[in-house]
Amino acid sequence: METLIKDIRYGVRSLLKRPGFTAVAIITLALGIGVNSAIFSVINAVLLLPLPYLEPDRLMTLRSNQSAPDLADIEAQSRAFVKFGGLVAQPLDYTAGGEPVQFQIGMVTGGFFQMLGVQPERGRFITADDDKTGGPRVVMLSHELWQREFGGDQQIIGKTMPLSGNVYTIIGVMPAGFDSPRDNTEAWVPVRVANPIAANFRGVHFLRTFGRLASGVSVEQARSEMQVIDQNLANQYPADNKNRSTVLIPLHERIVGQSRTPLLVLFAAVSLVLLIACANFANLLLARAAEREREFTIRAALGAGRWRLIRQLLTESVLVAVAGGAVAVLLAVWGTSLLVALKPENLPRLQEIGVDGRVLGFTFGISLLTGVIFGLLPAWAASRGVNEALKEGGRNATTGGARQRLRSTFVVVQLAVALILLVAAGLLIKTFWQLRSIETGFNPDRLLTMRVELPEARYQEIVKQTQFRKRVLEGINSLPGVRAAMVSELPLSGDSLDHNFLIDGRPPIASGDEPSLETRSVLGDYFRTMQIPLRAGRDFGPQDFADKAPLVGIANEALVHQYFPGEDPLGKRIRWARDPEVHWITIVGVVGDVKHFGLDLPELPGLYHPIHKRRRGSGG
Secondary structure (H helix, E strand, O other): OHHHHHHHHHHHHHHHHOHHHHHHHHHHHHHHHHHHHHHHHHHHHHHHOOOOOOOHHHEEEEEEEEOHHHHHHHHHHOOOEEEEEEEEEEEEEEOOOOOOEEEEEEEEOOOHHHHHOOOOOEEOOOOOOOOOOOOOOEEEEOHHHHHHHHOOOOOOOOOEEEEOOEEEEEEEEOOOOOOOOOOOOOEEEEHHHHOHHHHOOOOOOOEEEEEEEOOOOOHHHHHHHHHHHHHHHHHHOHHHHOOOOOOEEEHHHHHHHHHHHHHHHHHHHHHHHHHHHHHHHHHHHHHHHHHOHHHHHHHHHOOOOHHHHHHHHHHHHHHHHHHHHHHHHHHHHHHHHHHHHHOOOOOOOHHHOOOOHHHHHHHHHHHHHHHHHHHHHHHHHHHOOHHHHHHHOOOOHHHHHHHHHHHHHHHHHHHHHHHHHHHHHHHHHHHHHHHHHOOOOOOOOOOOOOOEEOOOOOOOOHHHHHHHHHHHHHHHHOOOOOOOOEEEOOOOOOOOEEEEEEEOOOOOOOOOOOOEEEEEEEEEOHHHHHOOOEEEEOOOOHHHHOOOOOOEEEEEHHHHHHHOOOOOOOOOEEEEOOOOOOOOEEEEEEEOOOOOOOOOOOOOOEEEEEHHHOOOOEEO
16 A cells, blocks of 8 residues: 555656656546546446335336326226326416416326325425315415415415416425426326316216236236226227227436437447547556656666556556546536526436536546556557666667557547547437438428417407407517418427318218327418418408308328328318217318428328317417
8 A cells, every 4th residue: 555655646746757648648538537537427327326216116007098087097997006197287487476487387197206206395386185176276386386376485375376377376396307208397286177178078088097016916917907907998988989099108217218319329429529538538647658668777787677657657647547537527517507507308307417416426437447458558558678678778679560560550449430430420420411312391401490488367358368469469560571370389399189080971980980080270471481282162350260161171191091092182071079069160272281290200180270179378
C-alpha cells in the first residue's frame, strides 16, 4: 500500500509537469465516457430500474381499451387478478382566478391506485366509494401540481379546486415523481363522476386498463383466463364485444418496449465513440512514453524492474482516466438535465432519468477499465527493452519499432471504428431519405400548425365551439400570405374515432358484425390546405357547415375500395350502426388516402365530415 501511495504521488507530480498532455488526455476521455454515462443514465432509468409501484413485475396491461361496465365484469369474473384499474386522460381547465390553466386530468376507476400499490403523500386516494354515478366530486393532485399551483399548501386537504366549471374537493396528494402508467397526468378524478355518460355505456371502450396478478399466478394462466372472460362478454353482449380480444402484456414491457432497441443501438454507437477516444488516449500515452525513455532507462539502471515501471505507468493512466471520469460525471449531469428539459415525447419515464449511484458506479468502472486496459499496452511497450537500451547506451531500435507498430495498430483501430460509425450514419441518412420518399397523401410544405384547447366552462355547447373556430379561421384567412386554413385532426397523429356503420340498401347485418370506419371532423378548406387530391365529387362548401345542413361526408379511397368496389360511391348513404336515431350521411366526394396512423401503416377506411357534428374537443 505504501508503494502504491508513492506511485500515486509521483504520478500526480509527473502529470502536473505536463499540463498540456494531461488536459488533452482528460478531455478526450471525459467526452467519451461522459456521452456513455449520459446514455447509460437513460438506459438505467428506462430499462433497468423497476417501475415505481408495489411489486411492479405483477402489473399487467390489457391491450385493448375497455368500457367501465366491461371492466367491472372482468374484475368480477377474474381469479388470476387481485385488482384492476382503468384510466383515460383528458385536458380540463383550472379556473381559479385569471385565465384558465389547462392540464391533463386522469379519469380513473375506484381501484386504480390500490392496483398500483402507491400510497399518497397526503390525504387518501380515490376509492370505489368515490367512483360511482352521482358520487362526490373529489380530486387527487400530483406533487408537482400541488407545488406549482398551490405553493405546497400544508392545509390543502379539504380545499376545493374548480375544474371546467365543476368544483372538486381535494382529498389527496401523490408523492413526488409519481406518474400514471403511460399518461402524463397531473391530477386524478373518478371517471364515473367526471364522465358518467361514457362510463356507463358498455359500447364506449375508452379506458386504458391495468391489472395486478394474484400471487403465484403466471402470465400464461392469466392469458388463458382472459380468453374465457372475453368469450363470456362476447356471448353476453355481442353488440359491443363480439370479435374483441384482450392481450395481456407486462406493464414494464408495454411502457418501455418500443424504446429498448433504439436505446441499445444508441448505446452501441456511443460505445464506439468511447473506443475511438480510448485508442486516442493510448496513442497519447505512447507518445509520452517515448519522451520519457531516458527517465525509464535511468530508473532501470538504478534497479527498477520492468513490472515496477509498468505499475508506475498504469498508475498514471488510471489517474488520468479517473480524472476524465470525474469530468464525465459533470457532463452526464448536464446532458441528462438538458434531455429532461427538452421533454422528448416518445421517451418514457423521463422524470426518473438522472445520475444515481448505479450511474456513478458505471462511470467509475468504465474509467478504471479504460485506464487499465488502454494503459497496459503502452506501458508494456514503453518498458520493453529498457535493459537492452541501457546496455547499448541509447535508443533500442527494436523497441522503437515495436512502439511504432503499436501506434499504427491504435490508428487502424480508430480508423476502423470511425468507418463503422460513418457507415452507420450513412445508413441512418439513407433511412431518413427513404422515409421522406414515402407518399403521405398530403403536402407538408409551407404548412403551419397550432393547437387550441377550448376552456370547457365557456365552450360546452357545440354551437359556441363551432362559432369560435369559424372566427379563428376568418382571422387566419385574412392574414397576408395565407392561401387556405382549416381545423381538424392532423395526419400522422392517430387522432380519430372509429364507428361501426351500415350501408343503405345492403342486406341486414347481425349486431356486432357491422363494418367499421375512421371518422375525422373538418372545418374550413381542409383538403385545399393539406393539398389532398379530390378524386371524385366535390369538396365541402359553406352550406355543409350550417347547423341544419343535410349530413354529408367525403370518403377516402380505402373506404371506396373496400366497401364500394366497382361502384360509384357518390350519392351512397351510410349511418352509424348504434345511432338511436337514423341519421343518413350522403357521400358527396372521394379523396386520396392519407397516412394517418404512421408511415409504416396502411390507411384505414375513413370518412370526413363537417366539424359541427363533434361533441367537444380541440382543433389542430
